[in-house]
Amino acid sequence: MSLLVVGSVAYDGIETPFGKTDRILGGSATYISLASSYFAKKVNLVGVVGNDFADEDIELLKSREIDLEGLQIDNSGKTFFWKGKYHFDLNNRDTLDTQLNVFENFDPIIPESYKGAKYVALGNIEPSLQGKVLQQVNNPDFVVMDTMNLWIDITLDALKETLKGVDLLVINDSEARELADEPNLIKAADKVRAMGTKMLIIKKGEHGALLFTGEEIFSAPAYPVVDIFDPTGAGDSFLGGLLGWLDYTDDLSTTNLRKAVIFGSVMASFCVEKFGPERLKSLTEKEIYDRYREFRRLSQIPEVD
Numbered sequence: 001m002s003l004l005v006v007g008s009v010a011y012d013g014i015e016t017p018f019g020k021t022d023r024i025l026g027g028s029a030t031y032i033s034l035a036s037s038y039f040a041k042k043v044n045l046v047g048v049v050g051n052d053f054a055d056e057d058i059e060l061l062k063s064r065e066i067d068l069e070g071l072q073i074d075n076s077g078k079t080f081f082w083k084g085k086y087h088f089d090l091n092n093r094d095t096l097d098t099q100l101n102v103f104e105n106f107d108p109i110i111p112e113s114y115k116g117a118k119y120v121a122l123g124n125i126e127p128s129l130q131g132k133v134l135q136q137v138n139n140p141d142f143v144v145m146d147t148m149n150l151w152i153d154i155t156l157d158a159l160k161e162t163l164k165g166v167d168l169l170v171i172n173d174s175e176a177r178e179l180a181d182e183p184n185l186i187k188a189a190d191k192v193r194a195m196g197t198k199m200l201i202i203k204k205g206e207h208g209a210l211l212f213t214g215e216e217i218f219s220a221p222a223y224p225v226v227d228i229f230d231p232t233g234a235g236d237s238f239l240g241g242l243l244g245w246l247d248y249t250d251d252l253s254t255t256n257l258r259k260a261v262i263f264g265s266v267m268a269s270f271c272v273e274k275f276g277p278e279r280l281k282s283l284t285e286k287e288i289y290d291r292y293r294e295f296r297r298l299s300q301i302p303e304v305d
């Protein structure tokens with residue numbers, strides 16, 4: 001199969017209680033592509049970078065066999081820059097700086113060779129741009145979309161319009177409550193699904209995730225990561241692992257969707273162990289499958305009579 005990933009490619013400045021970095025590779029498309037590259041046979045990336053984008057970062061993406069025909073290099077400015085600081089509990093972060101730079105004029109142009117993608121990841125960018133991507137692809141089997149509070153606040157109509165073409169929306173609990181205007185997550189899920197997306201995943205930070213397929217609800221545990229170093233990119237790595245697994249298996253049954261949610265959780269749990277995308281550079285198949293099995297053991301509920 002081939003998987004299309006659209007989103008931001010960025011440099012991030014990150015501060016956590018454990019350390020600080022002024023400039024490290026980031027962006028939603030970067031994390032999604034890296035995480036999905038461990039499963040998908042071919043990952044095609046669409047995004048934009050500026051004249052400061054380092055050769056070594058291009059090489060990193062290429063080393064994971066990520067196709068960069070769709071990565072625009074805009075020499076008129078710098079790469080999108082985001083700076084965030086995490087609080088002591090690591091669940092909350094403040095955005096300290098956002099410099100759109102070349103991202104401001106980003107027009108996602110899907111190369112001809114990417115248009116047949118069966119699996120599409122719409123990383124967190126403005127909903128109308130996500131919609132533009134859907135207009136260019138030929139009838140994909142499965143579209144997953146991410147978004148954030150900002151777009152719920154300022155572009156709600158465009159968000160709802162784009163949702164109509166989406167199979168699975170992945171958001172966190174506060175976003176679900178806000179989007180549905182409903183405090184109860186189960187009721188909120190129904191309301192969000194009524195907006196257009198067939199399925200919904202609500203991520204609960206370090207407490208796991210809920211998958212609503214319409215047929216069933218699946219509750220995935222969170223992995224008890226001992227060394228959380230930097231949560232940046234965890235949500236995107238979740239999405240990448242999930243969609244990468246679906247692309248690899250090409251199976252949209254509810255059982256396989258459950259597996260996909262766990263593989264997403266596996267990739268997110270690795271992502272947070274080191275700064276930026278560092279940990280996603282060189283995982284082994286054994287590490288990934290071993291952690292999947294740990295997830296299984298973690299949540300086995302004994303039978304009662």
Ligand code: AMP
Nearest residue numbers: 008010026027082124232233234235236
């Ligand atoms: P996550 O931690 O999974 O929510 O994603 C973090 C990534 O999102 C960082 O690497 C940032 O570069 C990127 N990011 C932050 N703000 C935005 C934004 N407004 N649009 C697109 N990407 C963003």
